[in-house]
Amino acid sequence: MNKFLKEVLEGLNAEPKHLHSKYFYDEAGDKLFQQIMASEEYYPTDCEMEIFENQTEQLAKTLKNGFDGFDLVELGAGDATKSSHLLRQLVADKVDFNYFPIDISTNTIKNLEYNLPKEIEGLKIQGFNGEYFEMLEKTRQFSNRRKVVLFLGSNIGNMPVSEAWEFAKTLRQSLSKTDLVLVGIDLKKHPRVVRAAYNDSKGFTKDFNLNLLRRMNKELEANFNIDNFEHYPSYDPLNGSCKSYLISLKKQKVRIGEADFIEFEENEPIFMEISQKYSVSETDEMAKQAGFKPVKHFFDSKNWFLDAVWECN
Template identity: 45%
Template structure:
């Protein structure tokens, strides 16, 4: 998916601003073009990438308990998903709701139009009677616009440790938007990757087959394609690190030589020193006490935390106060 005309300017602006800053940085939201979507699906299938597997395990074994408080009223509701992706895990909930003849409408939100198109096509095949309205937007934009606001209560899904892709200050800002984008007594199911052995965490972002490296480098390839840059992908190495105190796993691309990158779209040049890095992504891990503090600070109450048997991951049911 090429950037839409309306988005081209912001993409170019964000890229050049990030690469002109010190230290250099690129926004992880731009990972997800058509090739990036496919690479991330490959990442989710890696044996080292436990996150998807563990959350799938939670939803598959505990979906009835997770949804029970939401369904007790018997009222119709909106199921709104931030960062829907391919919907693999969400389909566990969708099938359960369909099989129990629950009256609900599904609003998947994603920054990637290509992944939303694939998700809707798969849902039409698998659950043709499902009411689906896709929303191509950012988390902040979608929560501000509230296209699903029709007087019904809402259940917001924020699965896959997506909140972990923001540093703590930004995570609070996202939760502030979540508070604004919900009404009193609305529900939230939010996924968190939990703190665990540091090596297990680091391995999830440094697979030996190089898929995660390719995923990061694909953003440089996208910049070459869409902004007319001349990044030499072979002159960058992928370098992840994990800080067990902050819980932040950070990914970098490191230039292996002194070089210049030229942008033909606007005739800008970006200089790299040898072994200068680009900060690509953060994936923050939490413990259950920190999760409770996030909820309280953001105007939600924790109803229950659902974890896998190894306590690698948690899906937490919150309700707006």
């Protein structure tokens, strides 16, 4: 049994039912996510991009932190659109650094290693293909220089709070004293703004969630009737938890694979993903409990997004 099928069956046989958001990203899912990020309501990408475009010099100075050289490690580098602003600044400042992008996608790493040195003359790059912490350890074996870790895009918000705190602790344990982390965090704001970002008017987010059912039909021989499910987003402004669900619109039975059947009650939810929002004080507390010292806050002009710099104690 492949891992995708195994985790789908585990999630849909659990109580409550859930699916792993990592499986959103097939070819169709990738395109839909690009459309979500380009939608008028989806603010996190633009807010963090504004920080990297308008505060590049200060970011570079803060991350250099008085040291002559370091390794800049990016967890989940993707296409490096935001971090490329920082890379250009560091190269222009003649900082002695290596760029170590980490990504689960082999293709992503190959593209970065091929394209970035052409776009940023003088950039020293070595990609690492695999899981975050395993590859972070490989960067430490590859080079013993001080590490500066980027974890952008509010990826830490894709975990429940307890998991995010554990992630921060594990990250600290993977680093050494005086190493730095720059983490992108989406902040609490008016509930209407948050809900709209995950329920855009053109329906890209809805299609993004429903596309996972289509993917299961295609890859796992499932027989989901997409019209029998509805996308439902919720946001709790007290705890900052923004969650997405698919709601079964009728009592139904769905086949997955050759022999497995999942029963759904009318109005039964499938939990799809979380996008956790934080206050600034909550991010500082997370850092301190994990063994970091918060040293700098970078905000966009609306104060909707935070790039926080944490130093290893």
